[in-house]
Amino acid sequence: MPPEPANPGIRLTGVTVTREGTDVLRDVDLTLDEHRIAVIGLNGSGKSTLVRLLNALVLPTRGTVRVGELTTAQDAKRIRRQVGFVFQNPENQIVMPLVAEDIAFGVKNLGLRGTELTDRVDAVLDRLGITHLRDRESYTLSGGEKQMVALASVLVMEPSTVVFDEPTTMLDRRNRRRLQRTIDHLDQRAIVVTHDLEMISAYERTLVVHEGRIAFDGEPAAALDFYCRISDS
Amino acid sequence: MPPEPANPGIRLTGVTVTREGTDVLRDVDLTLDEHRIAVIGLNGSGKSTLVRLLNALVLPTRGTVRVGELTTAQDAKRIRRQVGFVFQNPENQIVMPLVAEDIAFGVKNLGLRGTELTDRVDAVLDRLGITHLRDRESYTLSGGEKQMVALASVLVMEPSTVVFDEPTTMLDRRNRRRLQRTIDHLDQRAIVVTHDLEMISAYERTLVVHEGRIAFDGEPAAALDFYCRISDS
Amino acid sequence: MNGSRPGGPLAAVPAGCKFGFLFVASIVLYAVPHVPAQVAFFVLAVTAVLLTRTPLRRLGRLLLGLFLVVGIVFATLVLTSTWEAAAVSALRLLSLCLFAYAVTLSTAFSEMLALFETLLRPTRHLGLNSAQISLALSMTIRFIPEIRSQYLAIREAQFARGLHNSPVAVLVPLLVRTLESAQEISSAIDARCYDSAPPARRPTPPVSD
């Protein structure tokens, strides 16, 4: 097998997702290879469905989603190693009672053991500046801390793209900015769904999802304009 | 017993709340009788604890909380009729399978029955413009709809003060503004905890909670300034 | 939740009477181990079910499992004992279940709950409280879909982390979240003036004037 490119692009071709008879997403054609991409839109417009397609949490009813050479319909497991996903509610993502155990959890599934494993966990804790949380019980963490642990548990898998689905809703201004800074410093490609319009002003590309279609695709400023028009109508 | 005044003020005197050995809230003295009051602060600063004191969901470890002539430690039930509470996550507030049943739940607890009950439910649905949701099953509602039902279930009790603990976190811009407009039009006193700084710009008074104390109390603009200083430090 | 509203003549019979009949029928059916009597009961039971005017397709779906079960019983008994004993057992089981379905199908859920509340009223002497019981019953219905969607969200989060089908890893967060929301829900219920101990029964607080 040829080595995969460092950061393979994601390509959606003619993607439609149907749920209970209605199209939640319709005829989406997209190539995502920018470094920072934002997705905005009203409640129920289809944002989460769109980003869940990218790591095979949702499979297209019609069309294909490709990450590099792989398609989500066939290679779900390998794609999930490349495309990490941070959920809105970090509590869903936390599995083990201790923070270190929780972060190690995904890496264990990749077959790592012993010092290799602990080194990797320590490295990611250090990188996010949350080494002090290492031995805490995960369920006693505050909202902001939980969100950082959830991010660590994704980054430890060393994905090439990280998708965030509304990661800042529970957070105060300080934690929001901390997370934002963390995302800004990621080497990986980041695709961020958010209602927090301030957060995305520096992004390269913004998609506005409306009623199951990509209604706008371009500069953040223009996208915001478009979004405000929709939400005020 | 003398009739209570139309909208009695709320007074906290020397209130301390201790949880597991640490003071979550310390020596709070406050009189709340403005029409619109905002509460802001970092995650974990004690905002929720503060507002839960107001309707006896939390009782002070030391000090007293008075609503008009009543104290929360003694008259929890009567105070809860006067001070309604809208929770952050409407999912946890809706307890009955059908919307109409859920809204009727609180009024039933007040002892109302029959047409008096249904009239009151219908009136509040009408007032919030959600009559069409009356016979829906509550779990099929969207996030914004759930938030409106949760508000209806509180307003139907005809409280003189409504407390909101981060009511907009789950909502998009459109639903957020809709809820904001609804709050703006309430006749009742509203006390709103929020991280949404835009929402409170027109409020009469803003409290900033920091590390268990009221660190600032005054005009929204100055409060925001203060809050930004804290959160950037 | 119960599908359509119950119709037919049996819907007019009070729920208490129907349950009383069911109780008596269950005794009589065991008291008479003769094939002709059992056939007569069976015909009566079929009539009762048909009187509920349930659409035949829905009825078919409901009864398919029952017929399967009775089939197994009948086959096993024919092989291990007499043909007659097998017939009596199978018919008895069928009639009893059909009568029970007739009661269920002809009684509205709310009527059923009201009956249980009446029956449970004496338990207040044991310290239970019927308002609390009916709250628990309604809340259960409300939270089944909630738990399901929480389960789906958690499982999805774990798929995303490369974990597939580990029951412990799904159940632990599911339960912790459920317990946490239980706390918030009970606050919300209290905030809406719910009184779990009605005044009459509440231990009198120490009156400090």
Add this chain to the structure above:
Amino acid sequence: MSADSPQTTQNTVLVAVFAALIAALGLVPPITIGIVPVPITLQTLGVMLAGALLGPVRGMLSVVVLEVLVLAGLPLLAGGRGGFGVFLGPTGGYLIGWIPAALVIGFLVQHWALRQTRPGTRFAAALLSVVVGGIGVIYALGVPWTAVVTGLPLSTSLLGSLVFIPGDLLKAVVATAVALNVHRSYRRLLGGVQTAGR
């Protein structure tokens, strides 16, 4: 304790939420194999969890609440079954057995298993509690009832119940592991119980 009503509201909610959990486990389709007409169902896992997490009284009440709803006709049992008929059918005894099962599991876990300080012993004790209640008690009621209702010989009914053993043991292990983990992160639940490390 302040006004004791918050406490009881919380208990009501816990009972309801676990009843909902048992019902939700019924959304997984049941499997019927073997010589007795009783399905393998995941709902017993919920019964075990209710007892092991909520303790005897609340655990038992959540099973009662579920079964009252089933009795009232809601299709909350595995495979979408419900109504009075189920209780009179071949599985009725097992269903009734769920009630004392949760009680026994809750009692043993709260007053015996969680008192063990060594993790290994605690796991073994909890597992044994779950097996005694979740298998012993349930079968003690279920097996004879099936025999009576169907007219099958008691020995057949007993033999038939053997097909559940592997599944039920697996459920007991899962329930034990889950319950101990949850008690580890959520100590308030069985208030006053000493667990190691605290």
